[in-house]
Ligand SMILES: Nc1ncnc2c1ncn2[C@@H]1O[C@H](COP(=O)(O)OP(=O)(O)OP(=O)(O)O)[C@@H](O)[C@H]1O
C-alpha cells in the first residue's frame with residue numbers, strides 16, 4: 001500500500017466564530033499517513049479550532065477538509081472515526097477504566113471477546129494493565145492521561161487528535177508521557193495531529209511542526225529545519241532562543257547581504273530580503289556566535305559583558321553588541337576559561353550563513 | 362524492637378492520652394456550645410411539635426377522665442353479658458357530675474364516634490337522671506332507653522377505657538377495631554381516606570414526572586446557553602419564586618376556568634364547541650397544571666446545578682469515540698445527571714405529597730389531597746388528634762420514600778448545588 005501524502009488535507013480553510021474575525025485564515029495543510037504532526041503556537045492562535053474542525057465539532061466557514069481524499073464537511077463527528085484526546089482528559093467519570101475503553105468498541109457492536117482483547121492490548125500499551133476496574137477519579141493525573149490515550153487508540157482510528165494532552169502534568173511526568181506517546185506512535189503507525197504550546201515538546205516528538213500565529217501557518221517543517229532555518233522572524237523568535245538586530249539592507253550580492261545596524265554593519269544570509277533599502281530583522285541563534293573564535297569568521301564585533309548567569313552545564317552571557325543590550329551567548333562550561341567577567345570587552349564572531357535576514361518585525 | 366509498650370508522657374509528665382482527652386474535651390464543649398442554640402431551636406420548633414403531635418394522635422384520656430368510676434368498676438366485667446349493677450351505679454355517678462358540669466355533650470360526641478346512636482340516649486339520660494331514685498340503677502337506666510339494655514353499647518364504652526389508642530391511625534386508612542377486637546375495613550361507602558391517600562400519591566407522582574419532563578430540557582439549556590441568554594432564562598425560571606403563591610394559583614384559575622382565557626381561545630379557533638368547553642379547573646387537571654408550574658423550579662435548580670458541572674468535552678468525547686448523539690447523551694450525559702434527577706424528584710415529590718393551598722383552591726372535589734383533609738379536620742371538625750395522626754402518617758410516608766430512595770440511589774448521591 002502506497003503511503004498517502006495528503007491523508008488529511010486542509011484546503012483553503014477559513015474559520016470565523018462571530019462573523020467579524022477570522023481565527024483561521026486560508027489554512028492549507030497536508031498531513032501524510034502515519035505522520036506525527038504538531039500544531040504549535042501561542043494561545044489563541046487557532047490550534048484548537050483546527051482540531052475541532054477536523055474532529056467535526058466546528059464547521060469551516062470556508063474551504064474543505066479531506067480525509068483520505070474524501071471531503072468530510074457533511075460527515076457528523078461520530079462517523080469520522082477520528083480518535084481524540086482532550087485537554088482535560090474527558091474520561092467518563094461514572095465508568096470504570098474498562099468501560100471507558102470499551103465504550104467506542106461497544107458502539108461499534110464488537111463482540112465481548114474482542115472487546116476484552118482490545119482493551120487488554122490498549123491498556124498494556126500504556127502500561128496500565130490491572131487498572132480495569134478503577135474509576136477515573138481513583139487514578140493519578142498521568143494515569144488518567146494514559147487512559148485517555150488508550151481510549152483514543154483502542155478502536156484503531158486512522159487519525160488521532162491530541163489537544164495539549166500533557167498540559168496539566170508536572171515536568172517529569174510530562175517527559176515520560178512524551179516518550180510514551182512517541183513510542184506508541186512509532187509502534188502502531190497511526191497518524192497523529194498534536195497540539196501544544198510547549199516548543200520543547202513539539203521539537204522532541206514531531207515529524208513536522210506547523211507553527212501557528214494569528215490563524216495562519218507561519219512555517220511547516222521538520223523540527224531541525226524549524227530551529228536552524230526559520231522562515232520568518234515570528235518563527236525565529238518563537239522557537240528557541242534568538243538574538244535579533246533590526247536594520248536596513250545596504251547591499252545584496254552573491255548570497256550575502258550587508259545590513260546596517262545602528263552605527264555598525266554586519267553580513268547576513270538574505271532569506272527574505274531582495275534588494276537594497278529594505279528593512280529587515282536579522283536573527284542569530286545564541287550558540288552560533290562564539291567568543292574569540294579561532295576559525296576565521298566573516299562577522300567580528302566587539303561587545304561589553306553586561307551579565308553572567310551560571311546554568312550548570314553552560315553559562316549565559318549577556319552582551320551589549322551594536323546597540324543591542326540583549327545579545328545572549330551560551331558558553332559551554334567545559335571550554336577553557338575565557339575571560340568572562342562582568343564589564344569586560346570581548347570579541348565575538350559568527351558566520352554570515354547563520355545570521356538570517358528575515359522580514360522586519 | 363522492644364516488646365514493651367511504654368506510656369508516652371508529655372513534657373509535664375502527664376500521660377499523652379490523658380492530656381489529649383483533656384484538650385479535646387475543651388474543644389468539644391466549645392463546639393457543643395456553638396451548636397447549642399441551633400439544637401435548642403430544632404428541639405423547640407421541630408422535635409417538640411412532632412412529639413406533641415404524636416401524643417395528641419394517640420391520646421384518649423378525655424373519656425377516661427370523664428368516667429373514672431365506671432372504668433374502675435368495669436375492670437371486673439368480662440364483656441359478655443350486660444354489666445353488673447355496680448357498673449351501672451358507677452356510670453350514673455360519673456354521668457351525674459358531667460351533667461352538673463355541663464360537659465356531657467363532649468362525652469356524647471366521643472362515644473358517638475365509637476358507636477352511632479349514643480348521642481340521643483345520653484341526652485335522654487341527662488334529662489331523666491334527675492328523677493332517679495337511690496338504688497337499683499341498672500333497672501332505672503335501662504328504662505330510659507332500650508339501647509341501654511344492649512350490651513354492644515356498654516362494650517363501646519369499655520373500649521374507650523385505655524389512656525391511649527391507635528384508633529385514629531386505623532381511621533386514617535378507613536379501618537376500625539370492631540366489637541370483637543378485630544381490625545376491619547369500614548363499609549364501602551365510607552372509605553374516603555384510602556382513596557385520598559392513593560390520589561395524593563398519584564398526583565404527587567405525576568406532578569413529579571411532568572416537572573421532570575419539562576425541567577430537564579430547561580436545565581440543559583440553562584447550563585449550555587451562552588451567559589446572556591441563560592441569565593434571562595434563569596430569571597424566567599425563578600420568576601414564580603418571586604410571585605405570591607396565591608397570585609400564581611389565582612392566575613391559573615383565570616386562565617383555565619370554563620369561561621377562562623384558554624377555553625375562550627379553544628372556542629375561538631374552533632377546537633371545541635361553545636357548549637362543550639372542557640373543565641380544566643376545580644378538578645384533577647387544575648391541580649396537575651397548577652402544581653407542576655409551581656413546583657417546576659424545585660426540579661430545575663438541582664438539575665441545573667448538576668448539569669453545570671458536566672464538562673461539554675464529555676459529550677464531545679462520546680461522539681468522537683463513535684457514539685451517535687443519542688448514545689452519547691444516554692450513556693454519558695444522562696448517567697451524570699442522575700444525582701440531580703434524584704434530588705429534584707425527591708424534592709418535588711415530597712413537596713407535592715404535602716401540598717395544600719393550591720389543591721384547596723383549584724382542586725375542586727376530585728383534585729384535593731390528604732393535606733386538605735388534615736386541614737379540614739383541624740379547622741372544621743376540630744378533631745385534632747385525627748389530624749395529628751394523619752399528619753404523622755404523611756411524615757412516615759415521606760420518611761419511607763426517603764429510605765427507599767436511599768436504598769436505590771444512595772442519599773449521598775444527591776446534589777442540590
Ligand atoms: N466557541 C468560540 N466562540 C467564539 N470565539 C472562539 C470560540 N472558540 C475559540 N474562539 C476564539 O478563536 C480564537 C482561537 O481559539 P483557539 O481555541 O483555536 O486557540 P488555541 O490556539 O487553541 O489557543 P490555546 O493554546 O490557548 O488553547 C481565539 O481568539 C478564541 O477567542
Ligand SMILES: [Mg+2]
Pocket residue numbers: 047048049163
Ligand atoms: Mg486550545
